[in-house]
Amino acid sequence: MSSILDTYARKAISFTKGKGSYLFAENGDKYLDFVQGIATNILGHCHEHLVNEIQTQSKKLWHVSNAFVIPEQERLAKRLTDNTFADFVCFQNSGTEATEASIKIARKYFHKIGKPEKNRIITFQGAFHGRTLAALFAANNPKHTEGFGPAVDGFDQVPFGDHEAVKKAINKNTAGIMIESLLGEGGLKVVPDFCLKGLRELCDKNDILLILDEVQCGMGRTGSFFAFEKSGITPDIVPIAKGIGGGFPLGACLVTKKVSVGMTAGTHGSTFGGNPLAMAVGNAVLDVIFKKDFLENVKEKGKYFDQGLNKIKNNYPKIIGEIRGIGLIKGLKMLVDNVEFIKKLMNHKMLTVKAEENVIRLFPPLIVENKELDEAINKIEKACKEMS
């Protein structure tokens, strides 16, 4: 019997090593890994540059307190702000901490400018923002919140895609709107550009902040650094995590100068957040993602993958209902049981992960090769055949 608290429905398989798009099980079986730690190993397993950088840093310095200047942290923050909407960054260790920091920063901003009554955040049904208490009740998924009350107050939830409901929910106490630019756990649902624009307009009109949770969809997954970029809007606060660490626990919250004003010395902190070891990995991930044409290439591969997936969908219209997603973050809306299908794929040595709405998520690493995408298409097609 395991001594681990039983909070996961784990599959009875363990892996001993990984390389790029592949994982190797204890018995030597080779799996095509399109889970990648749930969109986390953004450059695949054991990317050579990441391995080198973490090794080098591990011999110099692992951890120092944020009571001191950490040059590696200064560098990663500068690179993130130079290349995005943000003016400042604070480092955390996970996605949920990054979303919590976002909520804190939004509230503190209005407190600082003398409008402390503006402290509520509008969120959306089907959202996922993490498992700490505030993030949990922000998303308010009954499957996750049951038994964990009393509920954390400060959130007003509206149905996904209902612009009128958002409008109605805004009142004198509203501080912000928080939404994932692309709902991951909620079923791989892209928020259309016109919706993001609409939300930005509502925020501007009502003097409230737009928080875009890019923990899952950011860091180049969609073929642009942030998923929201193609909409042309600018958010106020963006939490990131997953991909930025390439598999090392790392999160961050990116903010504009305007909303940063409340966050002065002592208002927020993290023992581990931004330590030199984590920063070495974060910087190494950016070395690769910021390379010329890297993101263009992600877009190309996304299109290539789309073609293959659409072909299967057309051949098996009773099995796959819809292809969702952009770039290399894809969802298959299944017309058969998604869990059954995931099992079939596993028999064919391919790993995928489910989402709400009977969806299967596919997260190839951004360094995936076309022949590996072909292999995925092949395996998905085989599983379709078996289920028809």
Ligand SMILES: *Cc1c(COP(=O)(O)O)cnc(C)c1O
């Ligand atoms: C995974 C995820 C989180 C939580 O991240 P953790 O690192 O598990 O705390 C928050 N928001 C979104 C959109 C996520 O996908």
